[in-house]
Amino acid sequence: MAIDLCNKSAQSLSELDLQAALPVDVPPLESLRSEQRDALNFAYRTTLSVDPRFVAGDPAAWASDFGYALNRAAVRVDSRTDEELRHDALHHPDRVLREQAVYEYADRDLPDAFEVLSEVVRTEQDREVRWGTLWAIEKLGGPHAIAALRRFERDADPEIAEWSTLFASELATGDPAFDGRGAVFTEGRTFDETIHLLIHCDLYVRLDATNRHWGKLSLGPLGLARIYGQAHACPNVATREKQLLMAKTITGLHADGSPHMDNYLFRGFTERTRSDRGNFYFESQVPRTFFKSGRADDPSKGTRETRIGFARYGNWHLDPSMLVHGEPAIRYVRGRFQGWGYTDVDSVAGKSLDEILRPGNGVLSTLHDPEIRDLTNIFILGTFKGKLNDWDGDGRIDLNSRDVYSTVDGELDSDQDGIPDEPGRTCCDYRTVGI
Known part of the structure; x- marks a missing residue:
């Protein structure tokens, strides 16, 4: 995935606010000696600058990734300029096109991506666009992403707050974290x-x-x-x-x-x-x-x-x-x-x-x-x-309040009574619905 490969190079990690990315129980950076800070910064940049495919060693494990190869060869279908994307991410009347501008902008790995995406989360009224944008921030990765996500951990919307905490925790520890709601x-x-x-x-x-x-x-x-x-x-x-x-x-x-x-x-x-x-x-x-x-x-x-x-x-x-x-x-x-x-x-x-x-x-x-x-x-x-x-x-x-129109075996169940509308049918029949 292209977005997930962003901000993993040595250049993109050369100037980071490492303290914002560290767990809260880690001593502050200013308490470390100069040579300790330099060693920490170097180790962090060196670790994250390695393409994970190379860790496996054998090119059969990493060079055979078909999606990775296609990403390097493909041209973008979305022809909007960077400026148009910034505008659409914040102002397009269609929420789908607002979010789509966010993902295209993140995928281009532009220098102000964290700033633009954070502004979307701050100003957007649609919660699904907001949590989708938080995910795009996580995909960019690195300490800047953790710092950006942590700014929304106390959001007034409990779902935005939990998504922010979850994504930041994944980046910091590899595991998600949740709130205490019943x-x-x-x-x-x-x-x-x-x-x-x-x-x-x-x-x-x-x-x-x-x-x-x-x-x-x-x-x-x-x-x-x-x-x-x-x-x-x-x-x-x-x-x-x-x-x-x-x-x-x-x-x-x-x-x-x-x-x-x-x-x-x-x-x-x-x-x-x-x-x-x-x-x-x-x-x-x-x-x-x-x-x-x-x-x-x-x-x-x-x-x-x-x-x-x-x-x-x-x-x-x-x-x-x-x-x-x-x-x-x-x-x-x-x-x-x-x-x-x-x-x-x-x-x-x-x-x-x-x-x-x-x-x-x-x-x-x-x-x-x-x-x-x-x-x-x-x-x-x-x-x-x-x-x-x-x-x-x-x-x-x-836990299970969402409407889903299926039996346990995947057959269509339009009234959600657990009994199939037509045994064996798993998708709408185009010949019998209004289209």
């Missing part, structure tokens, strides 16, 4: 938890058949949710170590106002050598209608019934103070994912970003279907994070 469980729901996911990804678009020309769009969480759907991770305590349901809904795709429902059942393994967390690797293979137009529910150029695969891996963290059926709840999840997609390059060429970032304007794809594989032209590589939030403002964390 939780509420909603009885009668299909899932024990419904965790709202933030997803950031780089879309690498193959622009022609020579494989020499690639485009790149660093897509923020709200932009991804608008195109591909807002995702929720939905575990049940009894099965969470071997399967997980990810439910997605696209808003604004159907003319009748109904949500476009799209469910993915993942299966895999979880490593549980620690009682407070799990490390997982899951895969999904689901039946889907592939739209050759490159737009969800648009059969104008033909369709193909196929199977779409996706992989996700990462770790989840338990909170022993929040119990579900006698077991600690998953308070936080993070990880990476990758897959394939398709867009009709000719149909989006020359269009503005607000014309491109439309509901359903991109579909997932596969390399294993002989009719589809040659159309596949997007490599999707991303990261995700999800935290339990207080959605109704009552001061308590909501």
Whole structure:
């Protein structure tokens, strides 16, 4: 991920406020002798200036990272100037385009990135744009990121305060930190938890058949949710170590106002050598209608019934103070994912970003279907994070209050009664909904 590689060079770490980044129980820098301060600064810069791929030693481990190679070769799809991005991040009327400007600005690793992103968090009224921007700050990394995040740890919005603390703690220690709010469980729901996911990804678009020309769009969480759907991770305590349901809904795709429902059942393994967390690797293979137009529910150029695969891996963290059926709840999840997609390059060429970032304007794809594989032209590589939030403002964390339209097996369940609308169907049927 390109943003995650920012501020890791020796040059970018040459002038840092190290004290702002150190844990509170570490002696202040001024108490150290001059040679101790110099040694600390040198050690810190030397450690962080190493590309993590080189730590493995064998180039087979780091030089074979396909996303890293594409990032070095691709040209930016977003053609806005730096000045236009700064303006849009603060003033664009569409919250998706405000956040998208934030992620593009961060991805360019501009000198004033921390200043601009911090200003967005200070002035933005939409909480989802705010916490998405906090994540972009974390992705930039380094002591400046920790210092910027800590400025919002006492924000009036408890969710912004907790996200700030969580991200700063991850950078400082590798582990998240949470506040002490209690939780509420909603009885009668299909899932024990419904965790709202933030997803950031780089879309690498193959622009022609020579494989020499690639485009790149660093897509923020709200932009991804608008195109591909807002995702929720939905575990049940009894099965969470071997399967997980990810439910997605696209808003604004159907003319009748109904949500476009799209469910993915993942299966895999979880490593549980620690009682407070799990490390997982899951895969999904689901039946889907592939739209050759490159737009969800648009059969104008033909369709193909196929199977779409996706992989996700990462770790989840338990909170022993929040119990579900006698077991600690998953308070936080993070990880990476990758897959394939398709867009009709000719149909989006020359269009503005607000014309491109439309509901359903991109579909997932596969390399294993002989009719589809040659159309596949997007490599999707991303990261995700999800935290339990207080959605109704009552001061308590909501464990499973989010609406997800799925049975435990991933079948569509539009009335959320646990019974499938149509056995075996995991995605809306474009032939039966208003589009």
